Amino acid sequence: MKRLLLLICFLLPVLTAAAQEGLSEPPRPPVYTAADLAVTPLEEGVWVIETDDRTTMYLVEGTERALLIDTGTHPAELDRVVRRFTRKPLFVVLTHAHYDHAGGIGFFGEIYMHPADTVLLDRLPKYEGRIRFIGGGDRFDLGGRVLEVVEMPGHTPGSVVLMDRAAGICFSGDAFGSGQVWLQVVPTAPVSLYLSAVRRMQRETAGGIEKIYCGHYPYQRRPLGADYLADMAALAQSILDGRPTDDAPFEVESALNCAAPRVAYGGEVSIVYDPAQAR
Template sequence: MSHKIKIIILLCIASVVAHATQPIFSNKDITATEIEGGVTVLETSDKTTLYLVEGDSAALLIDTGTSIADLDKIVAKLTQKPFHVVATHGHPDHIGNIRFFPEFYMHPGDTVLSTPQLKEYNGRVLPIVEGDRFELGGRTLEVIHTPGHTPGSITLIDYANHMAFTGDAFGSGQLWMQLQPQIPFVTLIESCGRMIEIMAEKGVDKLYVGHYPYLKRPLGIDYLIDINLAARAIDSGDTASAVPFSNEAMLLRHGTAEIVFLPEVAGLRQLTPKRVMLKLDDVHYGEGNHAVPPRWNRLIDYLKTNHLKANLGIIGYSLQSNRTDFFRWLQQTDSIDGIEFWNHGFHNRTGLEEPGEFEQDFASQQQALHLTDSLCIAKTGITLHAWGPHWTNCNEFTDSALATIPNIQLVLGHQTLPVLNHYKGLRIHETLEMEYPFHNPVYNKFLINYLGRWRNCNTFYLQGHPNSWDDARWKEFEKIIERLKADGTQFINLSEYIANPDGNCQ
């Protein structure tokens, strides 16, 4: 391609981009710009924001700004389609111009705000709640109730186009939580968690916020995570880095997000602490003069230093050896308060071409369980009270085989394990992954699931393979643990769960 042709192409692209961002309407109060197909942002002189979303047959005006002359006529110029009006919440900078419209939609939770605009409004306030939809013809926006900033804040989600309109539910870089009525931070944390889950699971990647002029771009999931973590810090009282915002309020920054809050709400600790079992797999003997691979000693030192409880899975074949140094290591580690061992089968599969030991017949599975159980007692004096399978599947014989090992009181997972009829002990299958893929801890991916889909799971196990973690992976593991500790997580061992199994996922 010649240099001249490249220049022409670049100029054409620049022309298209410039044209796409040119205002399609502007006066002293407002500037309207099409930012995506069927989405126009209306930015006001006082930096409030309205959005006009169009489908094939209808349109939706999201919010009305503070003070815009003849807003109804402006909207009629921007679209020839019939349109509805919806308020993301009831603050004056979002319902300031409802007087121009005979009716508008708002969540009933915000009728308690009693703003002058609502008191003086003579039209109809139509209630809108979770799950309601605006059908615009080839385009649907669904209502999600996201309280926090106000009791009735909503988010409108366009799943097909991977976008959401959030108003002030999560702020626009800065979220105001100092206003009345005060909403518990645990409510905001739940709203953030729901939205994080939706973004991760449904592919929503753009948040069009209530004060677009400050940003000139949509926000993404990273911002929502930062708001969530800032809210958690305020709930826990971790606000030493906060700075004054006004005579009454403080401002806390976390990453890309800021929250303004009243000091008296910090440290209320309304967030329910979670119970977590660290399930760490594949303990076996080391090479040469090492009783175990050195990374296991790094783990034990970390657990002791941080006063953490953990549960380590022994691979049974390692107990068939004559490695007395390994047996002493197991005994010494077992004597550490809070650390327990569990039965991880006899021999984990090394390749896809061979069946796993818990994919075989009853006799083979019983032998694998019994060998690990009996060898551990004989060589170390340690009784194993739980079992967890390898990365292979289980089958219909696993249940009967487990029932023959009376020591096993708890089964750790496995989604493929059939219904347990013969085995009468406990089972916990709620596992929050921290390795993506296996053997590779990734803090950010853990965080998305922890704050989102798993936010209401109060007891789960966290599975890992410490001997596979190089220094970079180890740092990711440390970040995961520090996050859990910051939220007041109770780390428990097998015995504690067996004694009190209450608190599984809701």
């Protein structure tokens, strides 16, 4: 018993110091699981929905309405899963129209997306519902919580970020992905365009956005921060300057790849791009 008390006395200051240093909390366990997805609360009124192919959706609830960000690749009964957590009127908003973020739109009669991404709709299952277009500055008022649309083209022409400025959080889709951003997908984007988007994101988040919840949360298990944006900006600039810290052919096969994509690395971030459109 004496040894146990001594151990506690030794560990208590260590644990207290660790807490004061702001060490991140361990991920919360899921509160709902099914064969192809899991739902986990992130903070008050915010849940992450992860599918078995590591795609990510977010459910955000206010006092009057709720908002589903993206619809995954092919989740079963997604509408019923959402209704397990909220019965409030629901907005469904796409950060972009790639299949792994828009494959489940058929569960809903109305979706919101940026018009520039309509060029990607022919890659999705035929959608019979209503499409409503959004643009920079549009706001979704959920009651006590407002999400603002900010345009961030690069990964796709119509990529958007949804910002909850009052809560200090945002949802970035793949515009600012899980450590790696793809610019080589059709239609490809120049690195210069992406760098402009990163700079804009840095300005937008400087006003109090501390957490960036990205489009493939399972790879991170945590929100991204300002350091991630700084690293991405530095890497994009190094590509434009012709001096990436590390650069190699991108070997992952995808029907969306350009002819000869390359990947540049900078610390914990990387950018896949079309060298023919680097600038």
